[in-house]
Amino acid sequence: MGFLSASASFTRYRIIEEIPDTLWPEIADRLRRNAFKDIDHTADERSFGWVAFDDMLDADWRSAPPQKGEFITMGLRLDTRRIPPAVFKKHLALALADEMERMEQTKGKAYVSRDRKNELKEQTKLRLMARTLPIPAQFDVVWNVTSGVVYLASIQSKLRALFEDMFTMTFDLHLEPMTPYYQALARMGEERASVLDDLEPTVFV
Known part of the structure; x- marks a missing residue:
């Protein structure tokens, strides 16, 4: 389910490096260089790449630009052929x-x-x-350029790994999942990491 649905599962990331100012004017071109390529008329098993957030058929961003206010939006499209x-x-x-x-x-x-x-x-x-016709799927991506937080509308481990690789290949930036451990460490400080590492789960049943 995407972010425009009534409900959605998502993964949050932070960008590890400092983002260079020269990146912002290149966003659209970088997305097009790594855009989705159709495999309907081939025998390829899988294809993936970026498409417009608003239209999974638009890999050229003709319908709308990726920039929307303080957000950059795109879709990661993944087409897969499956033979029963x-x-x-x-x-x-x-x-x-x-x-x-x-x-x-x-x-x-x-x-x-x-x-x-x-x-x-x-x-x-x-x-x-x-x-066999490939089965299309789109996973929404929203990047808040002010906070540096990136949202992926999926929690699937394989899809997350694919997205992380695509993001790094496209923008030369690395992502780190904002897990509960990371969130706690960000609030407590690195010097208290040992406190978190020594915690043990509580069994309530």
């Missing part, structure tokens, strides 16, 4: 049956080597990938 296991199993079985029939007719034995089986698996996967 039962479909793959069926088509692989058909390919193996055809191969065994061909082997029997040409060499007099119905035997398929391990290497050939692996080759048929790859061919079957590519063939089905080309016939």
Whole structure:
């Protein structure tokens, strides 16, 4: 769910480095250089990149600029092709049956080597990938340039890792999740880190 939904789960980050003033005029160009590329007409398994916050089909920011007041907004779009296991199993079985029939007719034995089986698996996967439409998903990102806090509308660990890598690659800045530990340390001070490290959970049941 995105930030424009009635409810949303999100992860907060802070930017570790000091942000150079030269970055701000380059925001739009940096996003376009790392924009999402469509894979509808390919057999690629996955594609990801930036799109406009307001329109997941807009990878050129024609509908609206990323800057909105004191915020920079964008969407991380991730398209993934998934072949249902039962479909793959069926088509692989058909390919193996055809191969065994061909082997029997040409060499007099119905035997398929391990290497050939692996080759048929790859061919079957590519063939089905080309016939399968990718499933699109967009994850909203809001960057408060005043506070330096970045919000990602997801708590999935794999998606968070992908986002962190994309953010660093795009803006040359590193993110740190604002976990409860970080929040407590920011208020207590680094000199009291040992107090937090020595805390033990309380069992109420």
